[in-house]
Amino acid sequence: MKFLLAFSAIVIFSVGFILFEPLQYETGIHTYLERSVPYVGTEIPRIEGIDGEGITVAIIDTGVDFKHPDLFGWGPEGKVVGGYNFIQEREPPMDTNGHGTQVAGVIAADGKIEGIAPKAKILAYKVSEDGEGVSSELIIRAINKAVEDGADIINISLGVNRTNDKIESAVNYALDKEIFVVTAAGNDGPELKSIGSPGRNFGSVTVGATYNNLTSSLVATLEIDKKPYTVIPMVGSTKLEEPITGKIVFGGYGKADELEGIDIEDSILIVERGSDVEGELLYFSIKEKNAANAGAKALIVYNNIPGIFLGELIHEFIEPGYEPQIPVVSIDRKEGLEIIESIKNGNHAIMHLFYNPDFVTHFSSRGPVSPFYIKPEIVAPGAFINTTQNNAGYNFTSGTSYAAPHVSGAAALLLQKNPEYHHHEIKSLLLTTAEPVSDAYGQEFSIQETGAGRLDIGKAYAAKLIIMPPNFVAYASSENTTIEKQFELKLVEGTLENFDVDFEGPEFIQFAYFLEDNLLKAKMNVVGKNFGDHEGKIIVNHDGIRYTVPFVLHYTQGSISTSQQDHKLFFEIDHPEKWSFAKILVTNSKDGKTDTTTATPSRESSINIYENAEYWIEAKIRVNENTSNAFDTIQINSFSEDVKRQEIINIPEKQMWIIASIVVIIGVIGLVVKRR
Numbered sequence: 001m002k003f004l005l006a007f008s009a010i011v012i013f014s015v016g017f018i019l020f021e022p023l024q025y026e027t028g029i030h031t032y033l034e035r036s037v038p039y040v041g042t043e044i045p046r047i048e049g050i051d052g053e054g055i056t057v058a059i060i061d062t063g064v065d066f067k068h069p070d071l072f073g074w075g076p077e078g079k080v081v082g083g084y085n086f087i088q089e090r091e092p093p094m095d096t097n098g099h100g101t102q103v104a105g106v107i108a109a110d111g112k113i114e115g116i117a118p119k120a121k122i123l124a125y126k127v128s129e130d131g132e133g134v135s136s137e138l139i140i141r142a143i144n145k146a147v148e149d150g151a152d153i154i155n156i157s158l159g160v161n162r163t164n165d166k167i168e169s170a171v172n173y174a175l176d177k178e179i180f181v182v183t184a185a186g187n188d189g190p191e192l193k194s195i196g197s198p199g200r201n202f203g204s205v206t207v208g209a210t211y212n213n214l215t216s217s218l219v220a221t222l223e224i225d226k227k228p229y230t231v232i233p234m235v236g237s238t239k240l241e242e243p244i245t246g247k248i249v250f251g252g253y254g255k256a257d258e259l260e261g262i263d264i265e266d267s268i269l270i271v272e273r274g275s276d277v278e279g280e281l282l283y284f285s286i287k288e289k290n291a292a293n294a295g296a297k298a299l300i301v302y303n304n305i306p307g308i309f310l311g312e313l314i315h316e317f318i319e320p321g322y323e324p325q326i327p328v329v330s331i332d333r334k335e336g337l338e339i340i341e342s343i344k345n346g347n348h349a350i351m352h353l354f355y356n357p358d359f360v361t362h363f364s365s366r367g368p369v370s371p372f373y374i375k376p377e378i379v380a381p382g383a384f385i386n387t388t389q390n391n392a393g394y395n396f397t398s399g400t401s402y403a404a405p406h407v408s409g410a411a412a413l414l415l416q417k418n419p420e421y422h423h424h425e426i427k428s429l430l431l432t433t434a435e436p437v438s439d440a441y442g443q444e445f446s447i448q449e450t451g452a453g454r455l456d457i458g459k460a461y462a463a464k465l466i467i468m469p470p471n472f473v474a475y476a477s478s479e480n481t482t483i484e485k486q487f488e489l490k491l492v493e494g495t496l497e498n499f500d501v502d503f504e505g506p507e508f509i510q511f512a513y514f515l516e517d518n519l520l521k522a523k524m525n526v527v528g529k530n531f532g533d534h535e536g537k538i539i540v541n542h543d544g545i546r547y548t549v550p551f552v553l554h555y556t557q558g559s560i561s562t563s564q565q566d567h568k569l570f571f572e573i574d575h576p577e578k579w580s581f582a583k584i585l586v587t588n589s590k591d592g593k594t595d596t597t598t599a600t601p602s603r604e605s606s607i608n609i610y611e612n613a614e615y616w617i618e619a620k621i622r623v624n625e626n627t628s629n630a631f632d633t634i635q636i637n638s639f640s641e642d643v644k645r646q647e648i649i650n651i652p653e654k655q656m657w658i659i660a661s662i663v664v665i666i667g668v669i670g671l672v673v674k675r676r
Contacts, residue, residue, distance in 0.1 A: 017050035032525045035372040036381035039357065040406060041458025042116055045413045050461070052117025054419075056081065057107050057153045058146035059405075060139060061100030063093035063126035065390045070111030071104055071122070071661055074261060078533055079108065084145050086138045090645075093126035096657050097624045098390045102397055103157050105388030106405035107412070109261035113387070113394070116409025116457070123151050136164055139198075143170040145604070147177050151226040155408040156198055157184045157401035157676045164197040166593050175203040180415070180423040182207060184400040184676030185376045186365035191499065192448060194365040195375050199676075204588060205427055206375045208364040209403040210454055211357050219359045220329045222300070224248060224339060224349045230281075230362040231300065231329035233353050234284055236313030240327060244268065246298045250340050252276075254299070257582055265295035268349045273304040273311075273330075282618055284311045284328060285318045292325035298351050299328040301335020310384075312394070327353050357381075358437045358454050362446050364636060367448040371554060371631055372589070372616040374471045377427070377451040380406035401676040410457045417461065418492075423489070425467060431470040432540075432547040433459035447471075447535050447550045465542045466490040467520075473552045475631045477559035478524045479574045479602025487520040487549070498543050505536025510555070513538075524553075531555050558630040560619040568606045571636065573619060581622040589614040612639050 001486060045051075066073060066080040071265040073079045074092055085093040091657045094268035095101045110118035125142035128134040139158070146154050154174055174181050181204040188194040198340040199206040211219055245269045252258035254271035275282040303309055308331065313324045315385075329351070331339075359381045367375040382403030389395035411426050421429075437445045445451075452471060467487055474483045489496065496515065501522075503511035510525040522538060523564075533554055540547040558575035560582075573582045582599045590613040599619075601604035609615065617632040 001163065002013065003461050005070035010239045025198050028405075034045070035326055036385060036406065037116055039212070040380060040410070040455045041118075041461070042409075042620070045417065045461045048417050050413050052108060052120030052409065052412040052416060055117065055415050055495060056121045056123055056150065057117070057155060057408055057412055058101055058123040058125060058142075058149070059104055059425065060125045060127055060142045060146065061095075061103055061105070061158065062097040062128050062131050062155065063095035063100050064104045064122060064124035064125070065095045065098075065101040065388070066092070067094075068101060068388050068392055070109040070113060070388050071101065072111075074159070078112065079122055080104075080124050081121045082149055083122075083126070084142070085126045086113050086141060086203055087126055087129050092545060093124040095124075096129065097131040098395065099157070099401065100126070101132050101390055102385075102387045103155060103401055106385065106402050106551070107155065107409045108327070109388050115387075116406055117412035118131060120409070120412045123149055132202060134158070136167055138663070139167055140170040142384050143167075143174055145180060151179055153180045153182065153408050153411050153528050155182050155190060155405050156204075156533050157399075159184060159186050159196050159199050159676050160366045163200055164593065167197050170203050171201045171204055172591065173196050175423060178423055179635060180408075180411045180426050181205070182404050183582075184404040185209070186676050187363040187399050188361075189364045189366050190362050192366045195367055199365070200369045200375065202370075202373055202592070205377050205407060205430065206364070207382075207400060207404040207407045208362045208376040208379040208450060209344065209398070209400045210364075210379045211359050211361060212381045212384045213273050218353055219356045220327075221517045222329065222331075222349065224342060224347050227631060227657060228340070228362060229331060229335050230277070230308070231331045231351075232310055233306060234301075234311040234313050234328040234330060236285075237327045237329070237353060238324075239355055242354045244327070245350050246297050246348050246428065248294070248339060248343055249348050250343055251291065251294075253282060253524060254290050254301075255282065256290045256293070259294040262294070264291070267296055268298045268299040268300065269353060269441060270302060270336065272336070273301050273309070278340050283317060283318075283603070284326070285313050285315070285322055288313055288326060288328050289322070296326060298326050300331055300336070300339070301328065302331045303333040306333055308332040308607075313405060321585070324556060327351065329353075333383050334411060355652075356438070358435065359439070359552055360437060360449055361398070363398075364403075364449075365384065368552075371618060371629070372473055372587070374447060374451055374473065376429055376449075376470065378407060379403065379437060379450045379453065380455040382406075399676060404676065406455055410455060410460065411459060414460060425466050426434040428466045428468050428470040429460045429463050433463055433545070433547070435459075436548075452550055460547065461504070463547070464492045465540070465547060466492060466543070467540060467547055469549075471550050473522065473554065473634075476524075476553065476555045477574075477575050478557050479527070479559040480524035481526040483524040483553070485522045485524075487522070489518045489520055491518075496542070500541050502539040503536065505551075506530065506534050506551075509536065510536075526553075526555055526583050531557055554629070556628060558619070558621045558623070559630050560617055560632045562615070562617050562631040562632045562634045564609075564634065564636060567608050567610060569609055569617075570606045571597075571599060571617065571619070573601075573630070575621055575623060575628070577623050579621050579623045583620045585618045585620075587616040587618075588603060589616055589670065609636060610639065612637050616649055630650075
């Protein structure tokens with residue numbers, strides 16, 4: 001299995017390990033990093049001189065080009081103060097691919113463009129030469145080396161579409177050492193359950209991507225027979241008051257003579273970029289004019305080479321008096337050809353163009369990854385980011401790879417403001433102050449898509465209250481309809497006067513709360529039989545600042561209750577209907593390891609445990625011919641530190657040899673990772 005480092009390009013909707021060409025401009029290059037940095041509120045801490053000074057961010061990637069003028073210098077006096085080259089171990093971690101340099105620029109560029117924390121220092125860990133893949137062993141070694149080298153923050157813009165326990169353990173080790181770890185969600189959206197390791201890690205902050213705050217922050221959506229495609233509005237197109245609908249018609253290269261004799265009236269025309277005549281300059285403005293004259297409602301231009309591009313209808317060579325008449329969007333070549341192929345079967349398309357810089361990108365991977373916690377936790381600008389590129393250049397690029405470093409940079413600013421913050425406190429400040437993100441119809445995206453919302457550094461910086469936990473998952477059943485949740489409140493400054501709480505969620509949830517010293521105690525009672533998964537928010541208002549704590553509720557018919565006796569957990573299943581069998585999965589939240597047992601109405605079920613941790617329990621209950629879920633959690637704090645060690649020592653010697661052999665084999669083979 002390979003881990004690829006997330007995008008050097010706008011990789012849209014592809015699953016698998018293919019890398020795509022960078023987004024291309026028809027004309028010019030613009031430094032859009034200068035838009036996303038102030039958009040997420042960075043100017044507010046900068047007014048007070050907070051710029052990342054004294055904070056060190058480790059970047060586990062393809063290295064960093066420390067000769068770039070915006071990232072200049074290798075060694076104690078440079079921007080890149082250290083790191084390690086795991087590919088050529090006697091050489092410095094110079095980036096020859098570009099991905100790591102792009103990530104570094106978002107965090108700490110300090111020159112022609114400025115990153116979120118321009119005075120922060122960088123530790124560069126090169127775990128891949130070309131970005132095509134990297135052994136999981138190298139990622140683990142890099143995380144451990146970052147801890148050893150004293151990193152304050154670790155940014156990991158890579159991952160795989162599955163769980164990798166060894167990488168998860170390495171991330172947990174860094175978190176145990178009070179290092180703030182940021183991971184990219186991945187680029188396998190819009191499907192749900194598309195986040196892999198290390199973005200699945202419970203303790204890290206996993207970041208999805210939104211569009212950037214462009215001046216022409218026009219977002220386009222395209223659905224054909226209910227399948228979504230990613231399209232980019234061309235410069236010069238304007239927003240639509242309502243979506244355009246129509247059939248798709250193929251029009252070659254969009255030349256006037258090609259469109260003659262084709263029924264284009266009220267259609268959405270798709271044409272290829274460029275021309276079939278060498279040297280002919282068939283501008284997008286000409287294609288648009290021809291399409292509009294033929295009666296098309298809208299125009300799609302697919303690339304004539306792999307990748308996607310940003311085109312411009314308004315340019316220096318347009319005819320005098322030219323003005324676009326219909327919306328025009330660009331699309332990746334592969335998907336353009338796919339659309340043309342679908343025309344044979346007839347199709348129905350819906351296109352919409354609207355202003356929304358917070359719109360979640362189509363490629364951003366979604367949750368859930370577990371019924372016990374929320375991923376992603378937050379989103380940040382990750383589309384159309386122009387950042388530092390190898391050889392003193394700048395590159396227009398997209399991916400959750402570039403959303404994650406916005407959050408890493410934000411953490412650097414908060415840590416500079418207060419070096420005593422623990423990583424979970426920084427996480428709370430960033431999550432509870434995030435801005436809600438809405439879709440094309442003004443409806444907020446699901447928590448499984450955006451977590452708490454879009455990063456707002458200004459609000460996080462100004463926050464006076466830390467709320468823990470900053471989000472949660474709750475469980476109710478027909479047997480137990482009451483949920484009680486306790487939140488620890490820590491004042492950054494001020495008092496708990498001017499404090500109140502609101503509830504936003506389903507009407508069938510009755511909500512109440514009270515404040516006891518520094519604890520907020522919330523109580524929810526579920527009324528009726530609205531079984532299923534539901535979302536809501538607890539809103540805390542304090543000294544003029546609004547904090548949001550999102551939650552997911554699993555409301556199930558059946559239930560499982562857990563109790564402890566010595567080294568065992570015992571389980572009791574209940575269901576309003578007659579059940580015959582239950583599979584029970586028990587996960588240790590500290591290391592993610594899962595044990596499985598079964599139960600029947602006549603047989604007691606239990607498992608052995610040897611470690612203090614919170615355990616997550618999921619039951620799959622067989623009722624007639626159907627399976628329903630039930631959930632529970634239990635916190636164990638009764639074991640001494642020597643219990644687990646002693647149990648390991650008592651494992652038979654033969655089994656220990658088998659375990660050791662497996663570990664050696666996995667260490668040699670490794671896994672491979674994918675670009676985020």
